[in-house]
Amino acid sequence: MRLIDSLARLWDDVVAASALTGNDDEHDPEGATVAFERAQLRDVLKQARADLEELDRAAQRVAAGEYWVCERCGEPIPAARLTARPTATTCVGCASTNTRR
Ligand SMILES: [Zn+2]
Incomplete structure (x- = not known):
């Protein structure tokens, strides 16, 4: 949960930063890097959420005595x-x- 929280916060920062600097992915030389980092962060966040779902499932299996x-x-x-x-x-x-x- 903490990992997702911090990743979500980091995501907000990246989005806010690119909005602030007005980074244009196509015309700004930094744009491609920002887009790449954004894509990577999105993947990590997605993976963390998938992990949490697996943990939820494991907890349900423990509760059901099937673990x-x-x-x-x-x-x-x-x-x-x-x-x-x-x-x-x-x-x-x-x-x-x-x-x-
Ligand atoms: Zn088996």
Whole structure:
């Protein structure tokens, strides 16, 4: 939550700064850099919000007593995996078949 707060504040600063300086992405030599930073910041903010949603989901799984159970095969998820990746919803085996593209 704190990360999203600070990123959102940073986002506002970037937007305010580019409005203040009247940066024109096409004609100002700094414009391209500002646009790039803005795009990067937007991605980080989006990722932070996605992470928060995953954490929310993990909290719901804890409340439902499903946190330790793989949602694909129903086998227990090893504690080491949940320590390394607290938002994991599947065991390692299912995760590797899931993410293989
Ligand atoms: Zn599994």
